[in-house]
Amino acid sequence: xxxxxxxxxxxxxxxxxxxxxxxxxxxxxxxxxxxxxxxxxxxxxxxxxxxxxxxxxxxxxxxxxxxxxxxxxxxxxxxxxxxxxxxxxxxxxxxxxxxxxxxxxxxxxxxxxx
Amino acid sequence: xxxxxxxxxxxxxxxxxxxxxxxxxxxxxxxxxxxxxxxxxxxxxxxxxxxxxxxxxxxxxxxxxxxxxxxxxxxxxxxxxxxxxxxxxxxxxxxxxxxxxxxxxxxxxxxxxxxxx
Numbered sequence: 001x002x003x004x005x006x007x008x009x010x011x012x013x014x015x016x017x018x019x020x021x022x023x024x025x026x027x028x029x030x031x032x033x034x035x036x037x038x039x040x041x042x043x044x045x046x047x048x049x050x051x052x053x054x055x056x057x058x059x060x061x062x063x064x065x066x067x068x069x070x071x072x073x074x075x076x077x078x079x080x081x082x083x084x085x086x087x088x089x090x091x092x093x094x095x096x097x098x099x100x101x102x103x104x105x106x107x108x109x110x111x112x113x114x
Numbered sequence: 115x116x117x118x119x120x121x122x123x124x125x126x127x128x129x130x131x132x133x134x135x136x137x138x139x140x141x142x143x144x145x146x147x148x149x150x151x152x153x154x155x156x157x158x159x160x161x162x163x164x165x166x167x168x169x170x171x172x173x174x175x176x177x178x179x180x181x182x183x184x185x186x187x188x189x190x191x192x193x194x195x196x197x198x199x200x201x202x203x204x205x206x207x208x209x210x211x212x213x214x215x216x217x218x219x220x221x222x223x224x225x226x227x228x229x230x231x
Contacts (some may be wrong), residue, residue, distance in 0.1 A: 031220055042205060042221035043159075058218055071219075089147065090159060096217075100147060100166070103219055105159035 002026055004106035006091050012112045013081045021063035021076040021109050022092030033058075033095045034066060034105065036087040043090065050096070075078055081113045117141065118206050118222035127196045132187050134220045135182070135191040135225045137206030148189040149219065152178065154202040162204075165189055196229045203227075 004025045013019055025032065031052045035043040035058075045058030049068040063085060063105045074093075078085055088110050092103040119138045127133040138150065143149045150162040165180045173180045181190040193200055203226050207219040 040223060042223045043207075043219070044221075045218040048218055088157065092159075092219075100164045101217070102149065102161050102164060104161065105151075107158050110157075 004091055004093055006089075006106035006109050008109060009107065010112075012114065013078075014114050015082060016060075017081050018077065018079050019081065020078075021041065021089055021091075021111075022073070023075065023106055024073045025091075025093040025104075025106075026072065027093060027095070027104065028071070029093035029095045029104075030071070031096050032068065033092040033094075034064075034074070034076045035107045036060065037090060037092045037108075038087050046076065046089075078111075079111055081111075083113045085111065086113045087111060094095075116222075117220045118208055120206055120222035120223045120225050123223075124226045124228065126230065129198060129231050130195050132192060132194045133196055133227065135193070135204050135206075135227065137189045137191065137222060139187050139189060139206075139208050141208065141210050143210040146191060146213055148182070149209070150178070150191045151205045151207060151208045152190075152200075152202045153205065153224070154199075159205075163191070175207075177213070196227075198229050199231060201227060201229045204229075 007022045029046040033048040034046040049055045052071045093103040094103040146167045150166045152160045163175045165179045165182045177194045179192045203224045205224045206222040
């Protein structure tokens with residue numbers, strides 16, 4: 001099992017460009033999440049999908065859109081990138097209803113917006 | 115107010131010594147879960163240990179144990195017999211509620227642990 005995979009691993013964008021970060025999980029989890037990690041800030045939730053067909057905003061959703069393509073895949077789109085979106089982006093998945101509902105994370109995507 | 119507080123930006127320990135990383139939390143929900151994750155310099159987030167609010171005993175996973183003091187709202191991570199490979203950033207996180215699909219984790223700002231030989 002690969003767990004949670006993310007592509008790309010690293011990306012440089014110019015201000016105003018768009019891109020989509022891809023995430024896939026092979027653990028048959030129902031819930032998926034996108035977080036961003038900034039220095040000194042810990043991880044903050046951007047969007048999440050409690051189950052296939054649903055998405056909801058997290059703490060910092062502005063400037064982002066998401067698509068839950070199917071149960072395995074959850075993508076994050078930046079329509080018009082801004083320098084403030086320079087960050088490390090993590091995708092995670094979990095199975096609700098389990099005793100721990102541990103979230104398992106992908107390796108992250110480092111994004112630099114110039 | 116911060117829901118997860120990690121007051122130690124950096125900790126230093128020698129190999130084979132034990133170290134405690136502090137975490138305090140704030141919630142009014144009676145049902146919650148507490149997690150610790152390790153982030154080495156390579157960047158991935160590695161799940162270490164979990165403690166549920168109703169668990170009677172402190173969680174243990176190998177060299178990791180969680181010192182859960184519910185009345186004080188603290189969930190400190192204890193690493194016994196530190197190894198060089200333990201050098202990393204450590205994050206405490208909380209999930210409020212239970213059996214609610216899609217409940218996100220709330221993270222602290224992390225503690226950097228440096229283990230020296």
